[in-house]
Amino acid sequence: DQQVKQNSPSLSVQEGRISILNCDYTNSMFDYFLWYKKYPAEGPTFLISISSIKDKNEDGRFTVFLNKSAKHLSLHIVPSQPGDSAVYFCAATPSDYGGSQGNLIFGKGTKLSVKP
Amino acid sequence: DSGVTQTPKHLITATGQRVTLRCSPRSGDLSVYWYQQSLDQGLQFLIQYYNGEERAKGNILERFSAQQFPDLHSELNLSSLELGDSALYFCASSVGEGSEAFFGQGTRLTVV
Numbered sequence: 004d005q006q007v008k009q010n011s012p013s014l015s016v017q018e019g020r021i022s023i024l025n026c027d028y029t030n031s032m033f034d035y036f037l038w039y040k041k042y043p044a045e046g047p048t049f050l051i052s053i054s055s056i057k058d059k060n061e062d063g064r065f066t067v068f069l070n071k072s073a074k075h076l077s078l079h080i081v082p083s084q085p086g087d088s089a090v091y092f093c094a095a096t097p098s099d100y101g102g103s104q105g106n107l108i109f110g111k112g113t114k115l116s117v118k119p
Numbered sequence: 120d121s122g123v124t125q126t127p128k129h130l131i132t133a134t135g136q137r138v139t140l141r142c143s144p145r146s147g148d149l150s151v152y153w154y155q156q157s158l159d160q161g162l163q164f165l166i167q168y169y170n171g172e173e174r175a176k177g178n179i180l181e182r183f184s185a186q187q188f189p190d191l192h193s194e195l196n197l198s199s200l201e202l203g204d205s206a207l208y209f210c211a212s213s214v215g216e217g218s219e220a221f222f223g224q225g226t227r228l229t230v231v
Contacts, residue, residue, distance in 0.1 A: 046222030106175050109162040
């Protein structure tokens with residue numbers, strides 16, 4: 004049973020527009036959420052995170068929103084650039100892992116394609 | 120470059136064999152994590168070590184084992200390999216628990 008779900012395997016957007024990647028989770032014990040970006044032949048790279056005590060975290064073009072009641076988070080990229088084309092993984096960690104970011108539960112990823 | 124080094128990058132072996140994957144964490148990082156990414160699957164957490172001690176276990180098969188050595192590098196041992204073990208195996212490291220994890224480039228294992 005998947006605890007972290009990314010229901011869209013792929014997303015295509017035009018350069019300059021907004022990209023919205025969605026993620027749902029089922030475990031109410033999750034209290035820290037992260038987004039990783041992965042290029043082919045490379046390992047995942049940390050992008051942005053959010054704690055369950057917040058509902059928004061922003062870093063440059065990237066903003067993550069958390070809706071705890073809906074068990075839903077989303078990553079917004081504005082404006083999207085061709086270099087953002089990659090697979091984006093949503094991940095979560097439960098509080099009983101002592102806050103370790105390594106014991107992450109990952110979704111299956113969404114492949115983002117940004118067209119020039 | 121994340122600073123996490125995994126060797127080998129590619130490995131092809133036959134069913135029933137045993138292989139060892141190696142990970143050198145970033146300088147100063149005490150925690151090492153292993154993940155498996157199979158086709159069409161997300162990253163599955165296997166096991167974590169912190170300063171030589173096992174800290175957490177995920178979906179790791181009994182045929183798999185790992186250890187972290189005094190110099191903090193880690194090895195993941197996979198034995199009695201099956202076709203379904205073909206996957207990308209990632210190692211990640213972090214300074215401690217509760218800090219950002221950095222991933223290596225992965226080892227692609229193909230079992231034939």
